[in-house]
Amino acid sequence: QAQILELLRKLQSELGMAMLLITHDLGIVRKMADHVCVMTGGRIVESGPTDALFDNPREAYTRQLMAAEPKGRPRHVPDDAPTIIEGENIRVWFAMKKRLFSRQTDYIKAVDGISVRVREGETLGIVGESGSGKTTLGLALLRLIASEGPILYCGEPIHDRNSRALRELRQQMQIVFQDPFGSLSPRMSIGEIVAEGLSVHRREKQKSRAEMRAIVADALREVGLDPDAQDRYPHEFSGGQRQRIAIARAMVLAPRFVVLDEPTSALDMSVQAQIVDLLRELQTRHRLAYMFISHDLKVVRALANNVIVMKDGQVVEAGPAERIFDDPQTDYTRALMAAAFALETTDNNAVRM
Structure with missing residues (x-):
């Protein structure tokens, strides 16, 4: 930027x-x-x-x-909190076309040997410039793209499961995408959008239409929307309201792990702060594990317990959020902080307000 x-x-x-x-x-x-x-x-x-x-x-x-800048800090996570998702030495390499007369295959190393762990009630922030591999890492943990390296969900290996075996776990691992205008189908009502996951995972079986509407109404109410909005369509809502609908779509399945891929970047400052407060409330209420992917470090600071700084598919720096923000150890992290917080860099490469 x-x-x-x-x-x-x-x-x-x-x-x-x-x-x-x-x-x-x-x-x-x-x-x-x-x-x-x-x-x-x-x-x-x-x-x-x-x-x-x-x-x-x-x-x-x-x-x-x-005054609408996201404020506050994440809640403390107990040391004995169970690990929800972890991956070791995760690699996602995309093969490029071979050059003419060349036997060697080149690769784009989108994720190159990264290890992560997210506990119950914890938020892991993933930051870095565009193209650093942040979203690819999240998709790999959700098993939405192929990767190498062991991935465990609640202690059970899932990296070697086929699509049918993963299907049972899908409802427990959800994602909220960046663009609230593109992630919701304009042809579906809000009720259909929120209930779609229930249908995919057959949780609507043996439930009446009235019972399904009640479930959707509860999901909408939990994210601060009018339950009577079920019969309206996405174009009738603002960007912030659409993102609340996307969050409701994920939450209706009662997940334990949620990847939040730039969920506030398309929103203005006042709405950003509201969404951050909502995510924090949902996490506290349901003990959710979040992976929060963003280039907006102010939002990351308000939500994340731990932070990984990525560049070119690799970890540049990682650790507790407070230490990363208050005492960054690498030039790249300091440069990110300076760009995000309008800071000045001193002669010895420290960062000051």
Whole structure:
């Protein structure tokens, strides 16, 4: 992200061009914009020079946006909490086409020898730049793509199970995708979307239509949505509401392990904070194990107990979240922190506010 912003600045300077920057990331706005317009409900509620608007916002909505950054820290996980998912030396290599007259096969090493462990009630944050292998690692743990290396779910090996044997476990391992606009079928009602997993795993068997609607209503209510929304369609909801629907679709199956793949990146700051609070509440209530994949380190800091920093398919740094954020040990991690938190780097490569 920092590299793209620098490129835009360079092009603007060289070409003398005007730029209209549309974003929900207030950090980017403050860094890039000369003038800011704040919109809600299709109207501009406040506008002005960047420094003046950030230093002294006049409108309540603007102040709400400024204060909406995800806050809090994850709950402590007991040392004796059971391990839900673990993988050792996981590798996902994609073969490339052989070069002409070459006998050697080249590989894209999307995940190259990574070991992970997530306990009940714990959140493992996976961070790194785009293309570092974060999502591929999550898909490998869910057995949605082929990988090498042992993977254990609740102590039982699952890396060598075929699709039929894995089917029984699918409902216990769920995923919430990044894009709330693309992950929900526009042809299905909200009730059908949330209930689809129940049908796939045959948990609707011998249940009446009224009983199924009650189950879906409970799932919607748990994520803060009106149970009467079952008969409406995705286009009738905002991005934050759609992501709540996606979370309900996962939660209705009562999973123990959930991969959250950039679940807040498409949302504005105020909605991000609400989704973070919701995820934290669900985790506390159901003792869920989360793998939280994100490039937004502010959100990761609010949720994660432990963090893995990835680059080019490998672990650059790993450890307790507090230590990773307060005392990063590698230049790459320090660079990520500086880009995410608008920090300055001192001469000795330490990071300061």
